[in-house]
Every structure is written in structure tokens, then in C-alpha cells.
Amino acid sequence: MQGKVQIKVRGFHLDIFQHVNNARYLEFLEEGRWAFFDEFNIGDDLLKQGIIWAIVNINIDFKAEASFGDVLEIDTQFTKLGNRSITMKQRIVNIANDKLVVEADVTYVCFSKEHNGAIPLPDDYRKKIAQAIG
Template structure:
């Protein structure tokens, strides 16, 4: 099932740097979150609607090399595993100028929940977006 479902390019901001003048590890998660939110928004304006929204159940990030400034990064989201109520999305951050430069990879597990905190089935638009193209 693994295939890219969304990708976005983001500029590294000066404020993302740490004391060693490379991107702080927490900023990697922010880049991945921004890509994920943009993907959901492209699927539906009410992706985090009145009745249900995704929450992060787990995240794994393998830091492969530091990101320096200035840089434009490409974040790819990959549909890895789809359950009834959860979705595992792989992620990769590479250099936009040179996709062979891998900064990190890993995955995020999301579960859709209602306002009472009970898990609910994945939205149809998310499910359809994760299905491999025929």
C-alpha cells in the first residue's frame, strides 16, 4: 500500500535553528505536522470538523542528518497502513534541491476520534486518498 499521498516544500526559518546552527529536532515534527495539515485540508475543509478529528497516537522520527540554514525541504507523506479507525503515515524530509539528501524518515499513527474521545471510522475522503491508484 505504500505510496506518496502528499508532498510540500517549506523554507527553513531562522527561528528553527538551535545553538549548533542547525534545525532543532522538534522543528522536524513541526514540518511533518504542517505537511499533514495541508494534506488533510486539501481533502476537505472540515477535516477537523464538529464531529471528529485525527489525533496522534504515536510518532517515530529517524534523524539521518542535520538540516542547515538556508534550506528548502520537501516533506513527503506516504500511506503505509490503513485500518478501520487508524492510519499510519510514513514521512520523509529531504532537500528540495537534492532529493537524495535525506534528513529524516519515520511514521506517524493517527486515530480519528469524536468529541467524546471515542475512536470512529476513518473519513471516506481520507480512505479514498490512501488507496493506491488503479
């Protein structure tokens, strides 16, 4: 399963050089993950149980610049399933020229507020994620 969301680059996304500021890419990636989780229907039920996905690692590889007016597509997919963690691959592509702008790997742990620590993924979500990975 792969989720996609588009973001148009606005003036407030830019740095002094008129390129998207590196910190804004974190926000773009986060928007992509939230949209993916909405589509995958994985967020609300866990929150009611006091379980959240806590990011423990993000690796970002900046490939090309993006500028004002560019429309960027954020592709998100699961790539790895651990006992207490999941890893996602995200790619940001400029849709005007199909150029890869950013590539990122994001690792989450399943975190229980009640236990104040990482816990194994609930079985129903583990199965759903494993099926999405293929």
C-alpha cells in the same frame, strides 16, 4: 497519493549548533500533514461532524542535518489503514542535494468528540484512503 510541501529553513528554526532543532522537525512534519489533508480534502467535513484525527504515535528517524537557508521538501503518504486508525509515512529531503534528512511514521486514530473516544473511520473516508494506498 503523495503530498509535497516545501519549507525554507529560517534562523528561528536553528539550535545553538546552527542546525535545525529536533523539535522543529515535528512542526515541519505537521505542516506536511496539514497540506496533505488539504490536498486530499479530508479535514473540514470531519470537523463539522465532531470527528478529528488524533495522533497516537510518532516515530522519527533523524538521518542528516539541515541548516539555515536549506529548502526542505516534506513528502507525505498513507501507508496503512486500520479499522479506527491510519498510518502515514513522511520523509523530509533537502532538495539541494536530494539527501534524506528525516523519516517518520505517524499513526492517527479517528476520534469522536461526542463519544470521547476512538470510532471506526467513516466508510466514505475509509474507501478514499484505501484507494490512495492502492
